[in-house]
Amino acid sequence: EYYDIDFSYLPQPVVFIQDINDIAISHINLNLLNRCFEKLFEMDIGLAMQINSTQQFEAINQIILSFLQSNQDYKNNKKLVKLMLVFNSEYMTVNEIHLCHLKIKNKNREIRYGITVEGLLRDSPSIDQTYDIMKRLNFDYYFIDIENLETKNLLLTKRKTYHHSSTHFENYKQFMLDSGIPTTNFVYNSLSLKCFKYTNNGTNPLQLSDLVCHLIALMRYGGGISYQLIDDHSQYIALFNNYGSPLPLMHIYKMGDSFVDEPLELGNNYLISRKDGNYHILLFNKINDRYLSDSKQKFIFKNNLKKNSLIIIKTLNNEHGSIQNLLPKSKELLYIERNILEDLDKCNRPKTELAIQEENNKPFQMTLKHDEVKYICFKPI
Structure with missing residues (x-):
């Protein structure tokens, strides 16, 4: 509490x-x-x-x-x-x-x-x-x-x-x-x-x-x-x-x-499942690329989505989702007002983006940077 x-x-x-x-x-x-x-x-x-x-x-x-x-x-x-x-x-x-x-x-x-x-x-x-x-x-x-x-x-x-x-x-x-x-x-x-x-x-x-x-x-x-x-x-x-x-x-x-509790397709750097009629994908860095600071992975999703289908992307990296980077480095427990902590939490959640399928069956591109995780949800019409 x-x-x-x-x-x-x-x-x-x-x-x-x-x-x-x-x-x-x-x-x-x-x-x-x-x-x-x-x-x-x-x-x-x-x-x-x-x-x-x-x-x-x-x-x-x-x-x-x-x-x-x-x-x-x-x-x-x-x-x-x-x-x-x-x-x-x-x-x-x-x-x-x-x-x-x-x-x-x-x-x-x-x-x-x-x-x-x-x-x-x-x-x-x-x-x-x-x-x-x-x-x-x-x-x-x-x-x-x-x-x-x-x-x-x-x-x-x-x-x-x-x-x-x-x-x-x-x-x-x-x-x-x-x-x-x-x-x-x-x-x-x-x-x-x-x-x-x-x-x-x-x-x-x-x-x-x-x-x-x-x-x-x-x-x-x-x-x-x-x-x-x-x-x-x-x-x-x-x-x-x-x-x-x-x-x-x-x-x-x-x-x-x-x-969780869904049939999965598991690859070296991705998870795919289908739940509630939507497609869910989790992208993460290949383990053997972990020490290449400039490494990026590019993905192209070829899909059958109709125009105006919704795509939701959440990005977790050192800038989004790591709240400790926004707080004092001191190991001492400092008093910080509740509303300040709540504001920090809100601005430091994984970055959420929305995209709209512009054309029927148009491929969707995604870049994954080093030490980054992306969750993508395709919501067909």
Whole structure:
């Protein structure tokens, strides 16, 4: 509410609180907390909380029961309870997690359950036994911090098919596919610059094509991803800067909305889909052209559109859609009036252009500059 941030373009968004000590230990106002739950659920936003001990679970269990008792619509499943409990296997045994799950699993059928995988990997003699435990627990989600050095070393030690040269996402993909569990049940926990091949473990800057390819991989394999909510100038990929303004990843999610759950044609530097009778195209730089600062790609669209058909173009680059370029470079949080931030957000959204088909079947030309993404929508008459 403080930032008034918009999650509407994220598929099934969930706020993940990894440190719940303030909630579990402090004497908080339950009425206020219940209202916070309701407000999130009403905006179709879920809330996940990481459980690190049986004591934390007991405290959170009581809070959940209090919420259900005071909200009959949620208790009787007339409204959806968008809560998730994520048990931390590094600090809790499998038996402790199982007993906690038994205590709460019948309280509300909409509550989801997850578990972090790192502790299971550490305590299991083999990766196959880790998979067996995951399948026996039969939770909704399995969170894995694949970038963690200890996790990588465990995978390398326990299975020869993992290699030092593999990228983090390659390891993540292999771990998912080898498990026999649907990939939609996995969550890539704590995405950072280290995940991206061409950033050289985070030393090179991230480019827009990296983010587009990341989103394409998610659409291809499903599953969840945990981003940092507010940028703190670390290597973790964030959705918003510390003023609550959307970063380029959020703009790409908006552009990608027309491609989700639709048949796709995927090329080296484009996505094409058809939705609601319109043609949607996403153009991005070829990965192997990323370091050619003067590189441009020219596209010619040969179409059968009739005269006066509408063409919408949105351009995301360093001048449009990167709000951090318009704000102070200081890492200190400065007070800036809300109306100023809103004006900056408006002028820094991806540039939108409208074109009209001048003649029947006239080819349409487009130039894509370096480190630029364009979304094009053809709306036939």
